[in-house]
Amino acid sequence: MTLLDFLLLLMIVIWGANFSIVKVALRDFPEIAFNATRLFVAMTVYLAVIVATPMRSTLRTLTRRDWVELAFLGSIGTFLYQFCFVSSVKRTSVANGSLIIGISPIVIALMSAAVGHERIRPVRWLGIAVAMFGLYLVVGHGVDLSEQTWRGDALMMAGVICWSTYSVASQSILKRHDPLLVIGLTFSIGATLYVLALTPILIAVDWRAISGFSWLLMLTSALLALNLSYWIWYTGLKKLGGSRTSVYSYLTPVVAMIVAAVWLAEPIASNQIAGAGAIFAGLLITRFVK
16 A cells, blocks of 8 residues: 555545534534635635745736636635535535535546546446445435425435536646645635635624534534645545545445444444445455556
């Protein structure tokens, strides 16, 4: 296992746990306020790193085309995606959300093939199929499509489209610039749009009613799920491509299931354990078979 493989697995552990982190925090943290504050924290970290490193000089070399791409990526991958993700987690179950977000590797692979970024070999499609079957075993039997969750499910699916578009569209600019610079700028643009667009709602929030534990969860989500994990994701995109990096997302429901079982007392069934094995097998096929 390479260092990049280890980092990608760490990213999935963080993102899987993030479902429960967000769900618990939203018990007393208004969703718009929660998202705005964690986006602001993560944006501050990104900008501080850019200013404090040699990347600062790179800003002067960015062309008009670069800024247009960055603005588009920030709007899709941060503003719209984060709005859909947090709104969905509040309105649907961990099982539903993790299943739907697990579809993203398929969407990314199809988009990548459609625009000619990557050629998906048959054996990798086999790996994707095996992992998708495992994904169904993990959470498919427990999917709740009731009236109470369909809005959350629809929001998560919209988030998958945004995230997939973001991942595929970023391939061009990643060939020209450092991943950390790209994610730092796109994230900052998207976070700024989010805060500005939702300022009237933020002004009306009773910030004193939010518990200290929820503030801690917000900081954890920002620093780990938005700073560290986004950097790992972009590094994977640059070095491995969209389809081979995104296949790690199949492990997200497995982690989400384990964390939800420990933290939220959700039971783990035998079919979910079998599904986890299938997901890992599909990951190995897609990642290592050339």
